[in-house]
Amino acid sequence: xxxxxxxxxxxxxxxxxxxxxxxxxxxxxxxxxxxxxxxxxxxxxxxxxxxxxxxxxxxxxxxxxxxxxxxxxxxxxxxxxxxxxxxxxxxxxxxxxxxxxxxxxxxxxxxxxxxxxxxxxxxxxxxxxxxxxxxxxxxxxxxxxxxxxxxxxxxxxxxxxxxxxxxxxxxxxxxxxxxxxxxxxxxxxxxxxxxxxxxxxxxxxxxxxxxxxxxxxxxxxxxxxxxxxxxxxxxxxxxxxxxxxxxxxxxxxxxxxxxxxxxxxxxxxxxxxxxxxxxxxxxxxxxxxxxxxxxxxxxxxxxxxxxxxxxxxxxxxxxxxxxxxxxxxxxxxxxxxxxxxxxxxxxxxxxxxxx
Amino acid sequence: xxxxxxxxxxxxxxxxxxxxxxxxxxxxxxxxxxxxxxxxxxxxxxxxxxxxxxxxxxxxxxxxxxxxxxxxxxxxxxxxxxxxxxxxxxxxxxxxxxxxxxxxxxxxxxxxxxxxxxxxxxxxxxxxxxxxxxxxxxxxxxxxxxxxxxxxxxxxxxxxxxxxxxxxxxxxxxxxxxxxxxxxxxxxxxxxxxxxxxxxxxxxxxxxxxxxxxxxxxxxxxxxxxxxxxxxxxxxxxxxxxxxxxxxxxxxxxxxxxxxxxxxxxxxxxxxxxxxxxxxxxxxxxxxxxxxxxxxxxxxxxxxxxxxxxxxxxxxxxxxxxxxxxxxxxxxxxxxxxxxxxxxxxxxxxxxxxxxxxxxxxxxxxxxxxxxxxxxxxxxxxxxxxxxxxxxxxxxxxxxxxxxxxxxxxxxxxxxxxxxxxxxxxxxxxxxxxxxxxxxxxxxxxxxxxxxxxxxxxxxxxxxxxxxxxxxxxxxxxxxxxxxxxxxxxxxxxxxxxxxxx
Numbered sequence: 001x002x003x004x005x006x007x008x009x010x011x012x013x014x015x016x017x018x019x020x021x022x023x024x025x026x027x028x029x030x031x032x033x034x035x036x037x038x039x040x041x042x043x044x045x046x047x048x049x050x051x052x053x054x055x056x057x058x059x060x061x062x063x064x065x066x067x068x069x070x071x072x073x074x075x076x077x078x079x080x081x082x083x084x085x086x087x088x089x090x091x092x093x094x095x096x097x098x099x100x101x102x103x104x105x106x107x108x109x110x111x112x113x114x115x116x117x118x119x120x121x122x123x124x125x126x127x128x129x130x131x132x133x134x135x136x137x138x139x140x141x142x143x144x145x146x147x148x149x150x151x152x153x154x155x156x157x158x159x160x161x162x163x164x165x166x167x168x169x170x171x172x173x174x175x176x177x178x179x180x181x182x183x184x185x186x187x188x189x190x191x192x193x194x195x196x197x198x199x200x201x202x203x204x205x206x207x208x209x210x211x212x213x214x215x216x217x218x219x220x221x222x223x224x225x226x227x228x229x230x231x232x233x234x235x236x237x238x239x240x241x242x243x244x245x246x247x248x249x250x251x252x253x254x255x256x257x258x259x260x261x262x263x264x265x266x267x268x269x270x271x272x273x274x275x276x277x278x279x280x281x282x283x284x285x286x287x288x289x290x291x292x293x294x295x296x297x298x299x300x301x302x303x304x305x306x307x308x309x310x311x312x313x314x315x316x317x318x319x320x321x322x323x324x325x326x327x328x329x330x331x332x333x334x335x336x337x338x339x340x341x342x343x344x345x346x347x348x349x350x351x352x353x354x355x
Numbered sequence: 356x357x358x359x360x361x362x363x364x365x366x367x368x369x370x371x372x373x374x375x376x377x378x379x380x381x382x383x384x385x386x387x388x389x390x391x392x393x394x395x396x397x398x399x400x401x402x403x404x405x406x407x408x409x410x411x412x413x414x415x416x417x418x419x420x421x422x423x424x425x426x427x428x429x430x431x432x433x434x435x436x437x438x439x440x441x442x443x444x445x446x447x448x449x450x451x452x453x454x455x456x457x458x459x460x461x462x463x464x465x466x467x468x469x470x471x472x473x474x475x476x477x478x479x480x481x482x483x484x485x486x487x488x489x490x491x492x493x494x495x496x497x498x499x500x501x502x503x504x505x506x507x508x509x510x511x512x513x514x515x516x517x518x519x520x521x522x523x524x525x526x527x528x529x530x531x532x533x534x535x536x537x538x539x540x541x542x543x544x545x546x547x548x549x550x551x552x553x554x555x556x557x558x559x560x561x562x563x564x565x566x567x568x569x570x571x572x573x574x575x576x577x578x579x580x581x582x583x584x585x586x587x588x589x590x591x592x593x594x595x596x597x598x599x600x601x602x603x604x605x606x607x608x609x610x611x612x613x614x615x616x617x618x619x620x621x622x623x624x625x626x627x628x629x630x631x632x633x634x635x636x637x638x639x640x641x642x643x644x645x646x647x648x649x650x651x652x653x654x655x656x657x658x659x660x661x662x663x664x665x666x667x668x669x670x671x672x673x674x675x676x677x678x679x680x681x682x683x684x685x686x687x688x689x690x691x692x693x694x695x696x697x698x699x700x701x702x703x704x705x706x707x708x709x710x711x712x713x714x715x716x717x718x719x720x721x722x723x724x725x726x727x728x729x730x731x732x733x734x735x736x737x738x739x740x741x742x743x744x745x746x747x748x749x750x751x752x753x754x755x756x757x758x759x760x761x762x763x764x765x766x767x768x769x770x771x772x773x774x775x776x777x778x779x780x781x782x783x784x785x786x787x788x789x790x791x792x793x794x795x796x797x798x799x800x801x802x803x804x805x806x807x808x809x810x811x812x813x814x815x816x817x818x819x820x821x822x823x824x825x826x827x828x829x830x831x832x833x834x835x836x837x838x839x840x841x842x843x844x845x846x847x848x849x850x851x852x853x854x855x856x857x
Contacts, residue, residue: 215726216716223712226703232658233690233698234712235681 010286010293013333014300021326028317035318039307049306051182051192055264057295057302058194059084059256059273061201063280064287064294065208066122066252070136071289072212073245074225079125079140080253081277082147083118087254089151090117091176092169092261092268096159099173106175110262111255118254119247121147126246130239136246144277155270167270178262195263197255204252205291211248221245253277274305282331301327356381356513356544357402357433362411364397371397372408373568379513379561384535384545386555386576389565389588390789391759395548398565399515403435404428434506435515438522440498442490449473449486452505476507480537496527503534513544520554521787524643525817525850532558550588550790552581553818564588589791599801602825605634606671608778608809609655614666616650616659616833624650626833627666632778637800637810639824639841641817643853647833648813649693652782655811656690657683658698670778684713687777691767691784693813699767700755707737707751710770736773744769745795761788768796772803779803782813797823817846829853 022032043053063080070077077083091114098106125139152167159169178197182190212218223231224241232238260272279301286300287293304327308320357379364372372394379385387395401408404422412419415431422428425435442451453469473486482500490498499519506514520528535545535558549555555562556576564572564587572587585593609632616625625647632638642648653659655668657680668676670686692698701709711720711733720736722729737751744765746758755763764784771779784800785793800823804810814820820841821827827841829852837852 214728216721216728217726219708219711219715219728223701223704223715226701227697229697230699230701230712232680233656233692234715235679235684237679237681 006288006290006293010288010297010334013286013330016333017326017329020329021322024325025318025322030315030318035311035315035322038310038314040303041307042310043303043307047188048192051188051194053299053302053306054198055192055194055259055302056305057298058198058201058259059276060279060283060298060301061205061294062252062256062259063276064283064298065201065204065291066118066249066277067280067284068287068289068291068294069208069212069221069252070245070249071284072225073221073241074228075126075129075136075242075245075249076281077122077125077140077246077249077253078137078281079122079143079277080249080280081273081275082140082144083121083250083253084256084273084277085147085151086121087114087118087251088257088261088272089154089268090114090254091257092172093159095172095176095261095266096170099175101173101175103175103177106173107178107262110172110176111258114254114257114261115251116254117257119251122250122253123243123247126243129246130242136242148271151268152270155268159268168265169268171267172261176262177266178258180263193264195259197259197263200255200258202295204255205295208252209291217244253280279327282327282334286330286334356416357546358414358417359398359402360412360414362398362401362408362413364394364401364406364408370568372401374411375565375568375570377563377570378573379544379546381544382539382542383560384539384547384558386559386562387546387548387565388550388552388555388562388584390550390791391761391787393565393588394568395565396517397568399435399517399546399548402428403433403515429509429511432510432512433515434509434511434513436499436502436506436517436519438518440502442498442501444491445489447487447489448484448493448501448504451490451501452486452508456509472508473504476504479541480507480534482534494527495522496524496530499523499531500534511543513546514538515546515548517548518550519547520549520551524815526643526854528554552584552790555584556581566590585790589789593790593794597797597801597822599823600805602636602804604636604825605807607631608634608671609811610667610669611655612667612669614651614654614664614668616647616654617663617665618650619663624833625654628830628833628835629666630828630835632809632811634777634809635804635807636825637804637812637823639820639827640811640813640830641820641827641849641853642813642830644815646830646853648782648830650833651830652690652693652780652811652813655780656680656688656692684774687774689771689774689776689779691771691779691781693782693786695760695763695767700763702756703754705752705754706741706746706758706766707733709755709766710737710740710751710773712770714774740766740769740773744772744799761792764788764796765792768799772799776803776808778809778811780811783815784812785814785816785819793819817849821846821849831855 025032025035042049044050063084066080067077091110094110094113098109121143124143125136128134128139129136155167155169161170178195180190180193180195181198182188182192212222220231220236221241221244223234223236224238228238256276261268283294283297283301286297304323308323311318311322312320359375359377362372362375375398377398389395397406400406402413404424404427407423413422420431449466449469452473470486477483482504484497484500520531523531538545547559559576562574562576562579562584563570564584566588612629614625614628615623618624628651640648654664657678661677664676667674670688675683675686696702701712714720719732720729721727722732734751741749741751746762746765746769784796788796800810812820812823824841827839828835829837829839829849831853839849
């Protein structure tokens with residue numbers, strides 16, 4: 001029953017968004033069924049569609065988890081974008097600087113660099129909040145700008161190969177490459193960049209679940225998120241929890257760099273993120289701040305992203321911007337859940353009200 | 356004046372009112388008593404048009420009226436003052452009173468006319484308030500008068516008051532009662548919903564007792580007593596007086612020396628307080644709320660920053676003034692906070708998770724590498740607390756939010772007793788709790804004291820604090836202004852210390 005309740009509202013939001021999008025497509029002058037057919041058909045085609053959908057889902061799972069962990073501690077991390085950039089650059093730096101090392105050493109070092117880089121960038125607003133009470137939303141937004149500007153500078157003036165017109169660093173060492181799943185799954189071509197980072201993302205979902213609901217640290221973090229005064233009363237240091245949550249959140253966002261740098265481009269590419277950090281907020285929201293929900297909603301957003309291209313190509317009027325309309329509408333509907341709940345809530349409230 | 360005839364009301368599967376018959380005679384003060392959930396508020400909300408009855412009819416002055424909204428109720432002369440005031444904090448008294456019944460025609464407000472009317476009413480009923488004062492600057496007692504004026508301004512002849520004394524200090528209650536008596540003299544009818552028996556006996560003419568949605572007694576106040584009312588409310592014999600043997604006290608468990616607390620605003624809320632609590636005794640602190648009790652208890656529980664404290668807090672021989680809440684808990688200090696929603700519970704968490712707050716990081720809750728929670732152990736602990744303290748419904752998977760106030764309180768008390776404390780800090784242990792549960796909680800507290808625990812009790816209920824305590828301190832404006840022997844001191848004597856400070 002409670003699972004049903006958890007699922008029903010996100011589901012309504014998605015269906016309603018597709019309905020609204022359908023009307024829009026109709027008004028523009030195309031057949032909504034044809035457009036949606038193209039969208040899902042391409043996203044689910046084997047092997048290319050599915051391969052790319054899962055590849056697109058990977059960064060969204062990481063950022064969705066990042067937002068989730070902060071949210072469970074009562075914090076809104078708008079800074080996953082900056083954290084993932086720092087993580088990606090950190091892992092690229094290690095891959096470039098220690099290019100000659102054996103993979104057995106280099107890959108773990110690169111992983112740690114991504115985690116530490118993102119974690120550190122997330123810890124800054126955590127410490128600021130715990131120490132001075134400054135609001136994490138403001139600080140994470142500011143740190144996004146700082147991260148982007150800082151990394152552009154390093155890419156342009158220190159890590160670009162001379163004469164390269166593209167804003168990207170020199171390649172990382174071969175030993176830092178992680179395997180593409182095409183190498184293991186028959187029928188999946190290796191040109192599809194879906195890589196081991198996807199498996200890592202799924203593992204992280206499991207770890208986040210265990211951490212939050214099965215360990216004493218997760219208990220303290222969630223207790224702080226639901227009622228800091230009561231947490232304090234129970235002997236939990238609220239300040240410490242804020243720093244811990246923001247650090248873990250940043251570390252998860254930083255792991256996007258593993259997918260991007262070690263599994264896909266094999267270098268740091270300036271401005272690579274397609275707003276993964278911000279979409280992560282929507283992913284967590286739609287996924288009800290639960291790891292399983294995050295997987296499902298990350299997949300949905302990846303389907304939209306992948307399916308937008310053929311919709312653009314094979315319909316007369318509709319462009320791939322329809323994807324953004326759908327994403328936006330989903331978020332609106334999820335955010336307007338209170339409105340949906342209205343009639344239900346009223347009933348529930350009456351039942352519970354003091355007699 | 357007002358008659359409810361065979362009123363039945365269901366909320367889903369819950370039968371809130373089952374063929375309720377209530378007759379309120381004109382010009383009387385009529386008390387409706389019952390435990391939380393007995394259906395008294397529901398019945399009165401039906402009379403006021405908040406809910407619609409599934410069956411039955413409402414008669415006003417002998418005629419059947421269809422009261423579907425509060426508007427209909429006001430039209431026939433029924434007014435209601437809710438437990439939580441419905442006032443706009445930033446508006447003046449006069450503006451609040453006329454809100455929704457604005458004088459004058461069209462868009463122009465005739466405040467002069469309203470002013471005259473408000474002054475006339477406050478004169479007639481001796482409800483002294485300045486019509487131009489802003490609500491947020493008024494005391495709770497004054498705000499209540501505004502609510503009464505609001506109803507009178509709308510020509511209410513019958514006033515329904517839902518738990519009106521819950522928010523008042525003992526002195527304000529006396530004042531409030533004289534207002535009610537004046538209203539009765541002026542021909543108004545008053546219905547007062549309450550679960551405090553002393554108040555019923557002090558103010559009412561007639562009593563209707565409700566239990567489990569049914570009327571179980573209609574009595575003349577003069578012909579009844581507290582024991583009979585309690586028995587009707589709970590459905591069995593209730594001990595109103597706490598039974599306890601003389602305290603067998605040991606050494607001092609807690610000693611507080613020259614403790615002062617500085618608020619964030621810079622003011623001192625606790626001033627140079629010194630006292631000891633010995634093993635095996637209950638030390639009570641009585642005082643009007645807001646005289647530093649809250650800050651004192653938070654300081655002792657380790658919930659304030661050390662920079663706010665001066666003086667010394669010792670447990671046995673250890674100075675804990677600068678220690679945090681976790682270490683204090685490890686030293687055997689348990690704490691039942693005054694605000695169970697803000698401090699005591701994680702309302703979104705289930706009962707099992709709530710039952711481990713404070714010990715959640717220790718053996719036996721944490722097994723496996725000192726990291727992972729042992730769900731079996733958590734459940735066992737939760738079930739032991741639920742059974743030992745009769746928490747209902749007895750389901751560890753329910754969120755704490757789903758419980759009634761009394762059951763939430765029993766859960767907190769059970770959790771804090773479970774750690775076998777050496778020192779128990781307890782604030783307002785029975786606030787908003789039913790009579791049956793109050794008796795239970797009192798017995799548990801005395802039992803804990805008999806087992807050698809030191810108990811420091813703060814309560815706004817004078818009767819509670821005098822009957823439970825072995826020694827009683829009086830606090831006024833953050834200072835301890837006196838110690839009395841609760842066995843011989845009179846309520847009047849204590850009340851005087853509480854308000855005047857000497």
